[in-house]
Amino acid sequence: MSRSKTCFFTGHRKIANDKKELISLKIKENIERLINEYEVDTFISGAALGFDTIAAECVIELKKKYPHIRLLLYLPCYGQSRRWSDAQQYRYRVMLSTADEYKYITHSEYTEECMYKRNMEMVKDSCFCIAFCILSASGAGLTLRNAELSGIDIINIADEIYD
Numbered sequence: 298m299s300r301s302k303t304c305f306f307t308g309h310r311k312i313a314n315d316k317k318e319l320i321s322l323k324i325k326e327n328i329e330r331l332i333n334e335y336e337v338d339t340f341i342s343g344a345a346l347g348f349d350t351i352a353a354e355c356v357i358e359l360k361k362k363y364p365h366i367r368l369l370l371y372l373p374c375y376g377q378s379r380r381w382s383d384a385q386q387y388r389y390r391v392m393l394s395t396a397d398e399y400k401y402i403t404h405s406e407y408t409e410e411c412m413y414k415r416n417m418e419m420v421k422d423s424c425f426c427i428a429f430c431i432l433s434a435s436g437a438g439l440t441l442r443n444a445e446l447s448g449i450d451i452i453n454i455a456d457e458i459y460d
Contacts (some may be wrong), residue, residue, distance in 0.1 A: 298422065298426050302338050303329075303449075304423055305371075305419035305426055305427075306349055307416065307426060308430060309430065309431070309432065310346045311347055317351065320351060321355055322411045323454040323457055324348040324355040325355050326444070327454065328427065334361055337425060340367065340368055340369070341371055341422065354388075368396045370398070372402065374411040375401060376406050386431075412436055419440075424447060425450045425452070427454065429454050430451045445455070
């Protein structure tokens with residue numbers, strides 16, 4: 298995996314139902330731009346609810362058109378989906394089975410640090426970021442600040458949607 302050809306996703310877990318279709322469209326547009334303009338071929342999702350799941354599903358869909366792209370899932374801990382609904386767990390299992398690779402960032406159950414460690418690992422391994430962040434006081438906001446400090450090119454599609 299080449300860092301210069303890798304993009305990660307970060308965003309909010311809760312997304313308004315009336316925005317999901319537009320967010321999905323913007324994710325796909327930006328993925329295609331990164332593929333065509335910068336030869337990005339690897340996409341990393343943290344596999345959380347909300348934006349991470351939508352973004353991973355967009356990569357899975359675009360693999361039909363761009364079979365060379367890869368989806369990696371960086372899982373923060375064991376049992377991440379334990380408290381999710383049956384429908385959410387089903388989507389998670391489909392995502393895991395369809396990803397090219399997944400790895401656990403921490404090798405324990407949930408801790409207060411596991412999400413932060415997962416996010417910093419995605420920052421370390423990437424050159425680009427597609428985000429959906431409207432609240433700077435959030436995990437996504439903290440991840441974007443760290444990405445910016447690391448010199449990562451950030452596309453916050455919230456700017457496109459709420460512009």
